[in-house]
Amino acid sequence: MRISKRAGDWHISFKYxxxxxxxxxxxxxxxxxxxxxxxxxxxxxxxxxxVKAYKQAKKRLTGYQRRVSKKKIGSKNRAKAVKRLAKAHKKVADIRADALHKLTTWLAKNHSTIVIEDLNISGMLKNHKLASAIADCGFYEFKRQLTYKCEWYDSVLVIADRFYPSSQLCSNCGHQQKMPLNVRTYECANCGFKADRDFNAAVNLANYVY
Ligand SMILES: [Zn+2]
Incomplete structure (x- = not known):
């Protein structure tokens, strides 16, 4: 059993x-x-x-952050603002966790095999802009939830090799081309196939196991 305090709330967790x-x-x-x-x-x-609630909570968070930085260090008002900021942080994390739970439950319950990519997090963390976005997306949490839920519901989780170029391959003909992050649509130079970048990557991940 583990007892912890987070943003003023007590949490009890235990293994079972x-x-x-x-x-x-x-x-x-x-x-x-x-x-x-x-x-x-x-x-x-x-x-x-x-989710919308998530975007709103994030906006509020930015406001609270600004307020903390305006208060004098060591002052009572600053302590209060920090407390409020911590609460807002927790709310954002809770909304994210809830959305991830819905997603991972749906995936594990309804599919015999789920294929995800293995993000090279340490490499990506060197890029600071990307780092916050990834930390934000909770990829670790996504993988963690999916791992135990696949066990619960008797489905298979496949993690593609980290060098599998899921975003660079054409899901129609297999051609490979460079895909800078700002390019949102995959347009195959070989067969002319056109699709949303993320959707094309998802289809390639599904094809990974064949
Ligand atoms: Zn193609």
């Missing part, structure tokens, strides 16, 4: 044994691209967008 609960699967293989723009894009065309 969980009996697997296999569910009938409506889908076979699904590829999932975890993005910065959308929470997730799936190879069946489904898009899980970032």
């Amino acid at each position: 044994d969980y009996q697997p609960n296999p569910t009938p699967k409506e889908g076979d293989i699904i590829g999932v691209d975890v993005g910065i723009n959308a929470l997730a894009t799936c190879s069946d065309g489904r898009i899980f967008s970032n």
Whole structure:
């Protein structure tokens, strides 16, 4: 059992044994691209967008941050502002966790095989702009939830090799081309296939297991 205090709230957590609960699967293989723009894009065309509440909470967070920096260091008002900021942080994290839970439950419950990419986080963290976006997307949390839920619901989690170029391959003909991060649409120079960048990557992930 673990007891911790976070932003003024007490949390108790403990480990327990969980009996697997296999569910009938409506889908076979699904590829999932975890993005910065959308929470997730799936190879069946489904898009899980970032929830509105999350965007609003993030905006509020920026405001609280500014307020903290304006208060005198060591003052009572600053301590109060810091407390408020911590609460806002927790709210953002809670909304994110809730959205991730819905996504990972849906994936693990309804698909026999789920394919995700193995993000090279340490390499990406060197790019500071990307770093905050990735930390924000909670990729670690996504992978963690999916791992144990696939066990619960008796589905298979496949993590593609980190050198598999899921965003560079054409999901139609297999041609490979460079895809800078700002290019949002995949336009194949070989066959002319056109698709949303994240969707193309998700289909490639689904194809990874064939
Ligand atoms: Zn092509």
